[in-house]
Amino acid sequence: MKHQNPTDGNEEKEEDAGFEELGLDPRLTRALSKKGIAKATPIQREAIPLILEGKDIVARAKTGSGKTFAYLLPMLQKLFSEGKSTKPAPSAFILVPTRELCQQVCSEVLSLLEFCRVSLRVIQLTASMLLTDMKTALAGPPDIVVSTPACISTSISKGVLQASSIKDSLSMLILDEADLLLSYGYEDDLKSLISHVPRRCQCLLMSATSSTDVDKLKKLVLHNPVILTLSESIHSKDEIIPKNVQQFLISCSPQDKLLNLLALLKLELVQKKVLIFVNSIDMGFRIRLFLEQFGIRSAVLNAELPQNSRLHILEEFNAGLFDYLIATDDSQTKIKEQKDKENRILSKKSKKQIKNKVDGEFGVVRGIDFKNVFTVVNFDMPETAAGYIHRIGRTGRAFNTGVSVSLVSPGEDEIIEEIKSMMGYDNQEQSDSIIPFPLLTKSAVESLRYRAEDVAKIVTKIAVRESRAQEIRNEIINSDKLKAHFDHNPKDLELLKHDKLLSKKAPPSHLREVPEYLVDKTTKEASKLLKLSMAAMGIQPVKKRPKLKRGLGISRDPLKTSSAERGRKRYPKGKKRKMKFDEASNRGKKGKHEA
Numbered sequence: 001m002k003h004q005n006p007t008d009g010n011e012e013k014e015e016d017a018g019f020e021e022l023g024l025d026p027r028l029t030r031a032l033s034k035k036g037i038a039k040a041t042p043i044q045r046e047a048i049p050l051i052l053e054g055k056d057i058v059a060r061a062k063t064g065s066g067k068t069f070a071y072l073l074p075m076l077q078k079l080f081s082e083g084k085s086t087k088p089a090p091s092a093f094i095l096v097p098t099r100e101l102c103q104q105v106c107s108e109v110l111s112l113l114e115f116c117r118v119s120l121r122v123i124q125l126t127a128s129m130l131l132t133d134m135k136t137a138l139a140g141p142p143d144i145v146v147s148t149p150a151c152i153s154t155s156i157s158k159g160v161l162q163a164s165s166i167k168d169s170l171s172m173l174i175l176d177e178a179d180l181l182l183s184y185g186y187e188d189d190l191k192s193l194i195s196h197v198p199r200r201c202q203c204l205l206m207s208a209t210s211s212t213d214v215d216k217l218k219k220l221v222l223h224n225p226v227i228l229t230l231s232e233s234i235h236s237k238d239e240i241i242p243k244n245v246q247q248f249l250i251s252c253s254p255q256d257k258l259l260n261l262l263a264l265l266k267l268e269l270v271q272k273k274v275l276i277f278v279n280s281i282d283m284g285f286r287i288r289l290f291l292e293q294f295g296i297r298s299a300v301l302n303a304e305l306p307q308n309s310r311l312h313i314l315e316e317f318n319a320g321l322f323d324y325l326i327a328t329d330d331s332q333t334k335i336k337e338q339k340d341k342e343n344r345i346l347s348k349k350s351k352k353q354i355k356n357k358v359d360g361e362f363g364v365v366r367g368i369d370f371k372n373v374f375t376v377v378n379f380d381m382p383e384t385a386a387g388y389i390h391r392i393g394r395t396g397r398a399f400n401t402g403v404s405v406s407l408v409s410p411g412e413d414e415i416i417e418e419i420k421s422m423m424g425y426d427n428q429e430q431s432d433s434i435i436p437f438p439l440l441t442k443s444a445v446e447s448l449r450y451r452a453e454d455v456a457k458i459v460t461k462i463a464v465r466e467s468r469a470q471e472i473r474n475e476i477i478n479s480d481k482l483k484a485h486f487d488h489n490p491k492d493l494e495l496l497k498h499d500k501l502l503s504k505k506a507p508p509s510h511l512r513e514v515p516e517y518l519v520d521k522t523t524k525e526a527s528k529l530l531k532l533s534m535a536a537m538g539i540q541p542v543k544k545r546p547k548l549k550r551g552l553g554i555s556r557d558p559l560k561t562s563s564a565e566r567g568r569k570r571y572p573k574g575k576k577r578k579m580k581f582d583e584a585s586n587r588g589k590k591g592k593h594e595a
């Protein structure tokens with residue numbers, strides 16, 4: 001096992017290495033330049049020549065560093081040179097932990113093949129496929145299969161893929177997000193597949209974080225691999241997180257997280273597009289309902305949605321059709337809950353009756369290439385340091401910059417310490433690596449407290465549950481429409497809006513804008529500074545979305561209340577009573593009262 005570090009002195013020359021110097025086929029370099037990709041990233045500079053030489057490699061590089069192309073390009077070149085395959089089984093397997101990643105990698109391969117005008121066939125396998133669909137997909141056979149380990153082992157156990165043919169045909173096996181493959185419970189699937197992998201097969205292991213699982217996989221799959229570490233020092237923080245991601249935190253109570261999130265977004269103190277991570281689907285819907293009362297539209301990406309709805313939401317968000325996406329990163333909790341539930345239910349019902357509501361292959365953190373996300377917000381802190389790294393790795397990808405803001409409540413402090421020590425921040429000079437967010441002042445937060453607390457009160461558990469059920473109904477209908485529609489119009493993104501209003505009543509318009517008098521001078525300056533710095537970096541502010549359609553209520557400016565409202569009975573100061581939805585929404589019309 002060899003460790004490879006960039007040691008030679010001609011780093012500068014290498015820095016500008018184009019793809020031609022790496023020995024890539026001109027069809028591939030032309031394809032990359034058509035995609036506007038000219039300069040190789042460090043992981044690509046190191047990995048591509050070694051893979052072209054036929055070496056097994058373990059590539060550990062930070063999130064967003066281009067690992068996908070680092071293995072796709074040499075893999076395609078190898079298959080190009082093998083020529084049209086007459087083999088009885090696929091030549092290459094790319095194994096990934098989630099269905100979303102399958103889709104993403106498969107579309108990357110398709111796009112490269114299209115540009116190269118090479119007629120290799122790539123397919124993806126997912127757990128929701130019927131056996132007949134699997135048979136159809138694997139007929140031929142295809143040259144490249146992108147799949148989760150579970151689907152490959154199912155197709156072998158069901159005889160759709162012959163183990164003997166794999167032994168004769170497989171020339172490349174790639175495990176992407178390798179450390180997650182085992183923690184997602186794919187160990188048995190991998191072991192059953194690996195027993196059929198021929199010795200001559202070239203195996204690649206890619207991940208941004210290392211773990212004992214990766215070590216386990218190395219022993220299982222690789223032969224005398226080259227271990228690629230791509231950082232100046234083992235403990236450099238850049239090793240796993242791009243240095244172009246500025247990491248901030250806001251300490252607040254769990255109850256004030258919605259208020260702080262509202263202040264960040266409403267006072268425009270963070271740059272769009274914004275990806276908000278939560279640990280549960282309920283919290284995702286609570287945030288969505290809360291924000292839409294203030295005219296901030298979003299979508300919730302979660303495991304309950306039909307798969308093509310999830311993919312369509314990702315495509316719409318990447319296409320910039322909406323600016324805020326709430327992603328439920330419940331990978332750890334979901335698997336644990338599912339196992340607990342199955343164990344509890346098993347005593348009463350047989351396993352086969354368990355309807356698995358939640359898609360076990362769902363995952364929106366690892367490897368998903370969200371386009372142009374400038375800000376990642378950890379509304380709930382992740383359960384592991386690796387989870388944090390992959391979440392904030394959704395921004396600052398390739399050569400872009402990004403910002404992460406974590407809302408940390410007193411019970412979440414230790415995960416911050418765990419993260420700092422994992423990233424080698426424990427020594428003093430690096431203790432400022434995750435710093436308090438400087439643009440949000442206490443007065444700015446307090447200025448929105450009344451409104452936020454009023455609205456938060458009406459976003460009850462029942463409202464969340466109802467909207468969650470409503471969303472499922474909408475998306476199942478959409479999903480059927482989507483399926484039919486996409487068959488005929490694959491490129492159409494306009495068909496469905498996933499960020500449409502979820503509340504039963506149209507939000508009151510006065511909550512949409514923050515009145516001038518509520519925003520202190522410092523905050524105004526900060527917001528202006530942010531816009532100027534983005535403009536200086538050539539990042540256009542995301543265009544304003546068209547105003548929300550007027551609901552049943554007539555929207556009016558809170559400061560110009562009607563005579564009837566001016567005469568409305570005012571409650572003596574301090575006298576609180578249970579507000580209903582409409583009164584809470586009218587509260588803003590008292591204008592000065594809030595200041």
Ligand SMILES: Nc1ncnc2c1ncn2[C@@H]1O[C@H](COP(=O)(O)OP(=O)(O)OP(=O)(O)O)[C@@H](O)[C@H]1O
Nearest residue numbers: 039040041063064065066067068069208367369398
């Ligand atoms: N050489 C390059 N120059 C510019 N952009 C690139 C280059 N290589 C890849 N990219 C782009 O960078 C983004 C991130 O690439 P990729 O998803 O492969 O990163 P990754 O290392 O796999 O990230 P993760 O750890 O999240 O899986 C993608 O949008 C990709 O198209």
